[in-house]
Structures are given as C-alpha cells and as structure tokens.
Amino acid sequence: MEIKNAEFVTTIVDIKNLSKDYKNQVAFVGRSNAGKSTLINYLCNNSKLARTSKTPGLTKNVNIFSVNKNSFYIVDLPGYGYHQAGKQDEERWSTLLENFLTQSEDLKCVFALMDLRVKPNDDDRQMLKFCNYYCIPFVVLATKADKTKKLEREKLATDLAHSIGLARANVIITSSVDKIGKNEILTKLEQFLD
C-alpha cells in the first residue's frame, strides 16, 4: 500500500459526533510526546498534516484524516499520561478511549505508539487491555529508534514486547527522523483493512 493523499477532515471533542460516514477507521494512540503526530506526518508524506509539538499534552481533541480519497480514515486520539494533567483529565481520557472503542462503527485496528527507549507504564497497559477487551486488533509502534544504537534495537523491541505480554512480532520499530518502519506499518495496515 502507498499513501498518495491525506487530508484533514475534522476535529471532534465528543466521540458521539464521530460520523458514521467514516468507513475503515484506523486509530493512533499513545502516551503524550511518544511521537504520534510526527509519525502520522511521516506515513502521509506531509510534515504539516498533524500538528507536532515539543510541548507534551497539547492535543486534547480527536483529529480525523481522510487517506487516499476516503479509502480509510486515520483517527488521531489525544495523547495520555501527560504528567501535568490532573486526575480528572486522565479519567476523561480513558472514558474517551473506551467510548471510541465501543462506539466507533468501523474501527479496523489500533496503532499503539510507545517510545522504544521508555518502559511501558500502567497507562500503556490499560490501553492495550481495552483493545484486547473490545477485540480490536492492534500493533505496537516503537518510536524514536534513531535515538538508540542500531545493534540495540532488536533487544529493546523484544524487551518492550515482553514487558507488555506480547510476542516480538507485534512490535514494529519506527523512526520518523531516520524514516524507519513505514513499509512495515503500511503492510500491517493493509492486512487490517482487508
């Protein structure tokens, strides 16, 4: 698969407003600052598509992007676990995620982003638990691989997978800076959309 075209469609604050017209949804979730916006831009060959920020925790809304003329939709969920967010914000996030997973009419898969160098935390585990519970296929995208030594990457990815109870095959090593992982992600995406 190739992404030839990607356009911003809308931002929603309440998942109730997610239109049923968006067929073939593919969600991107992850801890704030994991590199989600940058990765979406890398996949779509458009550095300005999703807003990227050096300040974590800025995106609170759900952004929808149409890809390849409505062949599928990227649903960019807000980042979680921003350390300055209050408990209320955290609860709001998990409610939003659960509402999305239960109410999305045509969710094909979730791409769960985790920094390759950072140990998964309870929020990361909770997020995967939700996916398992609601039977949503997912794959982990281990981000920012360029910040690690090439020879260490395999071990880091295996350790990451095992620490969240997954097989190594469920983790894709990525870097938006060194442009690593796009083909593997798009191949997976194609399988999920089939």
Ligand code: GDP
């Ligand atoms: P988000 O909060 O998950 O959407 O994260 P962003 O995409 O805004 O990225 C957070 C920070 O990490 C920014 O400073 C990015 O430039 C940086 N970043 C994102 N992806 C990569 C990557 O692959 N490699 C490196 N070195 N930095 C990255």
